[in-house]
Structure formats: C-alpha cells, structure tokens
Amino acid sequence: MATPIDPTSAAFLLAENRNMPMHVGGLQLFEKPEDAGRNYIRTMFERMRDVDAVAPLFLKHPHRSLRTGGQLVWRPDEQFDIEHHVRHSALPKPGRVRELLELCGRLHSTRLAWERPLWEAHVIEGLRDGRVGLYTKTHHALVDGVSAMRLLASTLTTDETRRGMPAPWAARPRPRTAAPSDSNLADLPMSALRTALGVTAEAAGMPGALVRTLRQGLRNETSAVSLYAPRTMFNQNITGSRRFAAQDWPIERIRAIGKATGTTINDVVLAMCAGAIRTYLAELDALPDSPLVAMVPIGLNAKQSQIASADGGNAVGAVMVALATDQADPARRLGAIHTSMRDGKEALSSMTQMQILAMSAIGQAPAILTPLLRMQGIVRPPYNLIISNVPGPRTTQYWNGARMVGMYPLSIPINGMALNITCTSYEGQLGFGLTGCRRTVPHLQRLLGHLDAEIAALEVAAGL
C-alpha cells in the first residue's frame, strides 16, 4: 500500500547523493543502574531490538518505479528486518570518548539505503567508564534534527524506578491529553518543518514570487543589516566522510559570563564558537580578513511571527550573525556578536511574515533550498556555517533505570557548508555537537580544545 511522499520529504530524498547523506543523528550517553548485571548492555540492546510492534514511520521506505509514474512514494517494507536497523556495536580499547566519537563519525558517514526504512540505531558498549552509548540515525525525510532529538527524549522518563519502557521506534498509543510537548512524534514527523513545508513545497513548484522573497530575506534587504560572508575552507564541496566531536560545558559558567557582560547565553555560545573557529582557522593559516557569518535559528513566539504551526509549536526564524572573527580580543568579540544578534533580531521583526518563513525555510532545509537559490543567481548563501541551540530536557531522564548523562546531535553538512554546530542543553550542561566533513574540515576535534580555551578566556575577560 503506497502513500505519497510530501514534497519536502521528497526534496530531501532527491537532494541526497554519495557526498551528502541526508540523515540526522543523535548520540545519547547512559549510566547503568546500580543493580546492572553483567549482561546489562546486551539486554538493553535486545530490549531495543525485540519490540512488539514498530511505529509506521519506521516501517516505510521510499520507492519509485514506472508503476508509480516515476513519483516517489512511501511503501511499507514487506520484509522488515529489525536486526538490520537495531545493532550492537563496541569500541576498541582503551574505550575513551575519543573512540566513541570516532565510531559515531564513521556510522554517520554511511548513507541509508532506500530499499529499507530510513533509520538505524546502535547500542554501543566498551566505554571504559562503563557508560553506554546510543547512536541513532534517521533520514531527514522522516524527521528533522529537532524532532529527532525530541523523539529520542520522548521515550525517557524522570522516574528512575520505571521499567518496561519502549524503544523510540516502538508503536505507542497516543497519549490521551495531547499536550504539544507530549505529542507522539513518531506519528508527527516533520512537525517542526511543517511551517517551512508550505513554502518549500510551493517554491519547488513555482520559484517566481516566493524565491524573490527568499532572496530578499536572505539578503536582509528589508533592514539596514547587510552582511558579507567571506569564502572560507568550510564553504567548499564536501565528501561523504564525517567526523564528529562533542563535549559539555556547565550552563552556569556560560550564564555567569552573560550576566557579567550584559549578554545572553546564546551570545556567549556564539562567542565561544567564534573564538574557537578563529583559532582553528588561524592555525591552518586560513582565517579570512572579514568576519565569518553564522546562520542562527531562533524561536519566535506565535505573536511575533503570526505563523504558529497548527500543532501549537512556535515558528522558527533565522538570524545572520557576524562572528567578529577578525577581533583578537574575546571581550570585544562577544560585544560585537551581541550587537550583531540584536540587529539581526530587529531585522527579523521588521520582516513580513513571508520573509520570516523564507528565513525559516532556508535554516531548516538549506540542502534543498541552496541549489534552488543558486539557480536564481545567488551564488552562495550569505553565511559560513549554521550554529543552533536546541533546548533539551532540564531534569534527569531515565530509560529503564539507566540514567541519561548526555545527549549530542549530529547534523548534516552539505556542499558549501562543511561544518555544523548544534548545542543541546540537559541537566545543567550544554552539549556541543560538531559535525563536519572529515576531509574538508581536518582535525575537527581540535575545535573542542579551542572551545574550552575560549570559555576560559571569556571568563577572564568578564572578570570572573
């Protein structure tokens, strides 16, 4: 029984090629419960594998044939084999976080085959501190990055004693009171993209007026802000290999810097990234004279945007922020970022509803919109990388008694945008997930050290 694939999902499927797999990933770290036996991780894997029923989202695969008139359709996988999707992996010794990130990068490099439902999950053992990793990979045609992280979080509980909990891909009854944050995301794919969907679906069909709007939105022609993004080593064609780096910093440290300097947490996060990138590029003798520009998705409340999505979620806009990477002084850099962010938000608030949608769409779906813009004469988007900050659960979460101690998103580098930074908050920590093309962005893990140096430098600059 084939069902049509909506245009946005189809666009993600069609934009994919060997060098640009279109899946989002998530890495979760768990601590075993105190009473964990010797076979705890194998049992955890088996519980994830042996689900009673799999949710429809995880059973369908894309198909295109003469019989479907060349159209892409979803088809249930008649020979669904859960063992293909849920896997048990291990780290070589010494089992440091380094080996874990290496494995995640490798797993994130492999494209999902259309002949199967478009997801994979790996229960990873062998961390020397005894923690368990769960790496999941889901095609962007099923869920966007934010929804994927929410889906993972939705199977967790704050109740340490609860057992018999389902895997994220298990079919679950809809909750009776469907509050937005509780809604069954497995049945609501693409929810965060729904707003953008309208635009991109139409845009794919008729580029005219909408793409003009997109161009205006991207060029910030409605405001005084007009940013120039220099070409950097991040803005090249990429290969299919990925490298992943991740680390946590206490939100309290970031908040303290913000408080002392009159800036926001987001500003400080951007300043950390800006400083780290500056050092990284300078070491490679590849720092451009003009400052890099980041595309930063931000949440807009319904009133601001007037385009709240049907299911009550807030719309997402995007702000272009100059990262002041030409500034050697951390304090000045933070100040410049604060100003640029403020200007960008003001520009956003002066945009029309359609322009905000355009910014939102380009932020959510750069891989499918960038080629479209290129056809319209915009050679490259006016930003160098995407830095986003996705709020995660604040309270401690458990899965069948295993305490989650960290979660990190893996995103999608694309041609011209080889590095992506996504942060997620959890339990008082801010987890940075850096996903890059292994080839275009060498020694990606060095950025972690630079981020650490940068937060320290900002603390000094803030007089802490």
Place this chain on the structure above:
Amino acid sequence: MATPIDPTSAAFLLAENRNMPMHVGGLQLFEKPEDAGRNYIRTMFERMRDVDAVAPLFLKHPHRSLRTGGQLVWRPDEQFDIEHHVRHSALPKPGRVRELLELCGRLHSTRLAWERPLWEAHVIEGLRDGRVGLYTKTHHALVDGVSAMRLLASTLTTDETRRGMPAPWAARPRPRTAAPSDSNLADLPMSALRTALGVTAEAAGMPGALVRTLRQGLRNETSAVSLYAPRTMFNQNITGSRRFAAQDWPIERIRAIGKATGTTINDVVLAMCAGAIRTYLAELDALPDSPLVAMVPIGLNAKQSQIASADGGNAVGAVMVALATDQADPARRLGAIHTSMRDGKEALSSMTQMQILAMSAIGQAPAILTPLLRMQGIVRPPYNLIISNVPGPRTTQYWNGARMVGMYPLSIPINGMALNITCTSYEGQLGFGLTGCRRTVPHLQRLLGHLDAEIAALEVAAGL
C-alpha cells in the same frame, strides 16, 4: 595525473550499484604471540596504519568528468587519508565468532566510495579467546578474490621471529628473483583475471562472435552434458545487505571420505555443500525437484589449456556440476557429483581454447558478463551458485610474530546469484566462507550446522 582504466576494471565499476557492491573481502584470524603486551592489538593497528609509503594500487581512485571526456580514469588521491582506510573496530560482548561474523557481514555490506582509493581494512579486537581479526575489503576493479587472498598472504612469513613486516598495502621493493608465487601482487593487480581480461575487454566492445562463443561454452553445446538449473530462492534480485558465515573442517576428514569412496577432495567439498543446501532449502520448503547446478572454477595446467597467462600462472576453467540435491542419500549424492564433475571436465577438455576462455571469464566476472548474456537472449546462466576452492598457504604463517590461525574469503553476491561459497585451505584445515544477501538468503549461518552434519553423514556413508 590520470591513467586510463582497463575495460574489465571499468566494467566492475560500472556494474556496481547500491544492491551490488563489487568488492571482495578477506577475514584473517591471528593469535597473539606469547610475549604480547596489553596494547598489542592497538600497536598492530598502528603498525598497519603508519606505513611509510602506500603502494600505488591503494592510492588511486576512479574518476569521470567532462574533462576526461566522460571516460573513467584512475587518479591519485591528492588528499589520501590512511585513517579513512585502516580502522580499528571491536566486537560487543561476549565476543564469540558469531559477533565477528556479524560485524564482517555488516562491513561487507557498505559500498566503497569512488572519491577514495577503493579499499578498507579493519583490525578487530574483542574476541573472547584473545584472537585478533583482520577484515579487508578491496574493489574488484583492483584485484579479484584470488589475488586479494594472495596479496594478504604475500605479506606473511613462516618465520615466527621476524618483525618489522609491512602491511599488505605498503609499497614494497620488487623481489630480485620474481618467482610467480612471490611476485608483488600490489603491483600486479588483476593478474589472475588477465586471461579473462582479453575476452571481456573485447566482449564489452563487440559482443558478436565472442558472445556467441560464450553462449556455446555456457550451454555446454560442445559436449553431451546439457544441464538444467532450476530457479531457486538464490536466483533472485538481491539487496545490498550481506551476511557472512565461516567455519573450518580438517582436510584430513575430507580426504579420508574421498579415499574411502574413490572420489576427490573437491567432490567431497561439493557433496558437503550440496547436502547442506538440500537441508537448508527443504527446511524453508523451497527445495526444487530438479537438482541445483554449481559453477565450479577449476585450475587447468598450461598444457591442458594452452592459454597460460603471461606471468606463468595457470589458466582457470569452469565446470558445471549437478549437485544431486534431489538425492536424499549422502553416498549416492557424492557419487552423482563425482560423475557430473568428471563429465564436466571431459566437456571442458573437448572445448576450444576460446570456449575455455569464455567459461573462465564468466566464472571470474559473472557480474559484468551476466547482463551481457541477458542482452544476447540467455535469460539466466545455467547454474545456481558458484562454489570455488582456492588453495591457501600450507605452512603456518606469521605477521610480526602473530600466528595466522584461519583465513576466509568474502565474495560478491550478484542479482540472480545471492549465495557464494568459497573455500580456502590453510594449515591442514579447509575454511568455508559463505557470503550471501542477508535478505534473499535468510539464516545463512544455519548452513554451517548443515555442513557439519553433512561431513559426519558422509563419514558414516563412507564407513569411517
């Protein structure tokens, strides 16, 4: 500096798709030396990774562009990154052979990307008996399966005390006295295919006379033997997922059965496979009434074939053998196989040189010749699977003091030929490597149990 790709290699590159990766694999098992320290496996991995210079074969990747006039060429990888090719992997607990085979099947499922040199090697730790695995994967455009196994073996030594030995991909000086068995296979890719190469290269260009010869050869029209291969579950289109199963049996047991029944080792191996496949298909209620036919490559000495290859190696012919899977009795099955093999060899000896070449070519390169034959009106090849037996080293081999205790080939299932059995002898053992499409050939590992039951049944039948 681009160099042209020869037509056979190009054919393997072009025949490849998501469902039919065209790489051969090898699994070697090593025992650590007695004085091995805690970091032995990591050091082994690092030694494999940190080679001084990589052989040219392992540095080039295929490329096609407008500038090359759409022709496929080899290009050196300007950004060669050995870390992408040599990897350190681990098994989840309990680290049985089962977990090792599972991992090898998974690694064998992933296609090699053209943007990099077409090979990968994984040093695998975590076997509970302390052994170390080495899984290697090389594109058929670089080496065929036999050459790949020889290449792996060529870096080993019988000298337990020797150290400082190179990795298989390291550039090595040519040996002064280039005996055929010692020749530097890294510099002689496709050597075993060279004979077939002449045919397939021409055949790809002008199907006429040569393909007519191929057809005659395949239909055995020159002899009284005319085999009918029933359609079985193995003869369907396949997917890209692989399952690998491997096990050893003592050659002495096989030889004893042959002696007692007046058959050859090869006959007994085929009878083991035939009985195992019979049981396997019967369990799945998929055993056809007529017997299955196996394509069995056999070595021909130069005099027999008159087509010894330039570098002194013997030519390879292929015999179609009826596997007598309609026979319930193991002794009768072995007898029937013996007769069929004898008839096939006679048919081969009565063939013209060109017909032998044709048989050889189809055996070496079914993936590229099968579509060609289909165009010529041969709907399917007259055999159900390929069973080959590649002689390996007889004496104990070492790599930097680590004793090799087993080697198993992983081959290439193709559309219409979902299962492949390749055996290799080593140190008095015969290793069976079964490579199948995970989806088309369910529960592949059951065949190992059936093989074991079959050798026992043959011993009983032989009165041993």
